[in-house]
Amino acid sequence: MRLSRSAKVVLGVITALVFLFIYLPLLLVVVNSFNADRTFGWPPKGFTLEWWGRAFDSPGVREAVVSSLWVAAVSTLISLVLGTLLALALLRYKFFGRDVISLLVILPIALPGIVTGIALNNMFTTILGVSLSMWTVVIAHATFCMVTVFNNVIARLRRMHGGLEEASADLGAGVFTTFRLVTFPQLRSALLAGGLLAFALSFDEIIVTTFTIGAGDTTLPIWILQNLFRPNQAPVVNVVAVVLIVVSIVPIWLAQRLSQDSVGIGATRVKATEG
């Protein structure tokens, strides 16, 4: 099949337009965080740093940043441990129920967030009688963050040579020593990449969070949602939105550089099933 030059140009133009469609709205938020006009009419009439200063001085925003960081850090830690264990188990062993578990791990992100959210909310409040708090948010986040760690680790394990571990065992190293000195060093960058993704995923999650967070607690996305419809807070909301964009995109960019394994949800899964 040979495409004519004009067909290629048309396809290129369409691609460029779609990219414009993808990036323009995000760019608008960034520009608006410096927009001097409080109603954000377009085009902006002037620029100011006032909103950024106000966001830094706002105790509500600062508190929300701290709790978002805490939730993301704890759920990343839990999902790192669980995701790695699961990847090792599923790749190295054949056992009854293996296929079911590999389906189970992607279920929390395959079903819409609202299902996960209300299922956990119902579980905590109705069934268990636990009051919602930051810890219930952590449990919910760890459940769907596990899959990003799992995907990264299993992709790495597939490319790894089992022979090194056998050699280590033959030379007398125990199971734990082999993991610490042979397996772990090879997994390190995959773990870092998976952990960064989990962190980014948790940091800006909103749907499951609204269903599992306690009444008095706020994460950064919850703060945005609460202040979105208050006109006098609009300028600060823009600033917080930019912070969210940066905090979620920078780890992805780093993760992409760290691992040769692909990072997207779709792409990783396609890779995982191919391998």
Add this chain to the structure above:
Amino acid sequence: MTLQTRHPAPGPAPAAAAVPRPKARRFSALLHRSPNLRLAGLVTAPAGWLVLVYIAALAALLVTAFWTVDTFTGKVSTEWTTENVVTVLTDPVYQRITLRTLWIAIAVTLIDLVLALPMAFFIAKVASPRWQKLLVVAVLMPLWASYLVKAYAWRNVLADGGLLEWLGTPVGLESPGYGETAVILTLAYIWLPFMILPIYAGFERVPDSLLEASGDLGAKPLATMRLVMFPLLVPSIIAGTIFTFSLSLGDYITAQIVGGTTQMLGTVVYANVGAANNLPFAAAVSLVPIVIIMLYLFIVRRSGALNSL
């Protein structure tokens, strides 16, 4: 000498690694001998977490849908009733909301398909390898940017005197304002990368030699696309639609932010968990998207799409 420092004779230096405490040593040896014990150690914690937290929660949700709320205390009472489910299925209000949600999810899926196909084709088959890498990263980055921020960005784009009005006025287009159209546009925007990636991966897997052979045998590009490329691409396309369709079905944040008064299944669920405090009814409503998605997965299961998720 240098060799000796690198491989020291059994001395005290690497003691931690080579001579662990006897107890740990025995445990390690036990693990070494028994693969089943090793497997149990690996799988118990994560599988236990998934089953105890997630599967239990889904099962409880199903059960709760058949409970009711005590009108006096506002607490969930465990009396069995099919009232909630019957209301959701037969009340015209909820039928209309279900149909509207379905329509929104289908429209979003179609828009994303139309945008993703030429773009994925360009990235996979036309762009040079260097550009290909760059473009894939450019698709991936916004995929991970906050869902909330994206919906918020569209609130700005669609606003009175916003970007869309400014762009549209010279060509006679108006901003649709906040409503159903805005929800469709915004959701199509948010889920687009989820459609591009699997389709791109699908194009990647179609070997160039196959396309060349088709061309050498006299097929025009369009015939090659229709007869060679498209059949190979079907699983990837379906994989993409699973994401856009299922994610749109459960949405309620976008409907809140740009939907005006638009009601979707998700907004009903949210209202019943929060303000109305009727968890059993919310659970019953949430079964609708679950059943629709399961049905969809069941229908497309034979296409092999589930393997390209």
